Amino acid sequence: QLQLQESGPGLVKPSETLSLTCTVAGGSISRSTYSWGWIRQSPGKGLEWIGSISNTGGPYYHSSLQSRITIAVGTSENQLSLTLISVTAADTAIYYCAREDGYWGQGILVTVSS
């Protein structure tokens, strides 16, 4: 059974860089034909797709985040990374990693605050 787990700091200061990792158990990101991505959800709000990557193309990013975001497959074939620079309070959200066919991690809350 495929399992995804997000990890990283729960608190980031404004203007700094948010870095998250998604670790996949029971499958391989780099050898997969599926697309893998990140989605976030601000407190009390809806879902926002951030970006995705696959071994057939990408990464692809949300147009509003394109200048600040990097998504990559990690050095381990089972890890996906998200880097978001110059964060503000508007980047406070639960961040999820997911595979396109519906497997999601449990999410990690990241708060941007000094």
Added chain:
Amino acid sequence: DIQMTQSPSTLSASVGDRVTITCRSSQTISNWLAWYQQKPGKAPKMLIYKASDLKSGVPSRFSGSGSGTEFTLTISSLQPDDFATYYCQQYHENLYTFGQGTKLEMK
């Protein structure tokens, strides 16, 4: 960017009701549409993919239809476990967008 518009934003219904949620895309997406259910504090759960294919393990009271720019999610007979927020998501040409969500609440 493709915009997804869901309606209604909130839906009040009772157990046993038949309910329908609509999702419209700003441009044609063929059948590249999924429906998700989300409960408080939980990750979204995929119910439907490719507009009308039921995800394994999802009860058959859920169904999806549509293509092009207009799509619907129907719950044929609402059960207590179905009260949640529902999102559509398009995945056309590698760029994904979610609808703003429909909160299904108990009348």
